[in-house]
Amino acid sequence: MLVSKYERLQQVIGDLAPVAVAFSGGADSSLLLGAAVTATGKPVAALFADSALLKSEERSSAQETALALGGRFQVQALDPLSWPEFVANSPDRCYHCKKKIYSLFLATLPAGHCLLDGAHTDDLGEDRPGLRAARELGVRSPLIAAGLGKQEVRLLSRRLELPTWNRLSSSCLATRIPAGSEITADRLLLVNSCEDQLSRAGFLGCRVRLSGLSVRIELCETDLARFVGSKAMAETRDYMCSLGVEKVFLDLNGRPGIEVDADFP
Secondary structure, eight states, X not given: OXXXXXXXXXXXXHHHOSEEXXXXXXXHHHHHHHHHHHHHTSOEEEEEEESTTSOHHHHHHHHHHHHHTXXXXXXXEOOGGGOHHHHXXXXXXHHHHHHHHHHHHHHHSOXXXXXXOOOOGGGGGSOOHHHHHHHHHTXXXXXXXXXXXXXXXXXXXXXTTOTTTTXXXXXXXXXXXXXXXXXXXXXXXXXXXXXXXXXHTXXXXXXXXXXXXXXXXXXXXGGHHHHTTXXXXXXXXXXXXXXXXOEEEEOTTOBOOXXXXXXXX
């Protein structure tokens, strides 16, 4: 079943060729890029949107991954803080941002090329304004066409020995700012600094969400026990307060970890 879906993925890509991939360096777009290189038999452009919305290490990681997969890494420098509809941070922020990014990507492509994104079937059951933007612009989602969900993406990636099979999910820093609150450079920097502090302490895949002068820490559920009451917890609180944060909360639910069912057909 999984093999047939991967074959279907390659067929879909082959039918759309020539193609380019909207590339983030995560598990989904990496599987897509690798499949595109295999299906077309030639290097495929991996288009990466670089901006203040990303952590500093994401660009270098994405570049390394794209080159390892046989892609041609191409950076599009963006300034989302100059887009009024994005800065306003309405519930449709992701729609406006994705439409702007994909429009810029499409403008760089040679005539006849199709832009692909890494949306998968699990995304169809969630509120994903970015999907609407992609559809309006004619961006195609081969993972969806092949019937692949997140679990299958990770399992396929592991079987293909892709380095991203267990890479933690990432999202732009603007997602840590509540809808209706203006997105500013200072707020993005605060989030980035707080999350970097946790990463340096060994708590990867964390999120730090703003709410006024308070923050809420979300850790992977497997990290909660070693964080609570630890020296790292006290140091994190002190560091965040030194940045102007008044209250630091910890979400005791935790973020789901990565699970890959080895027995999946």
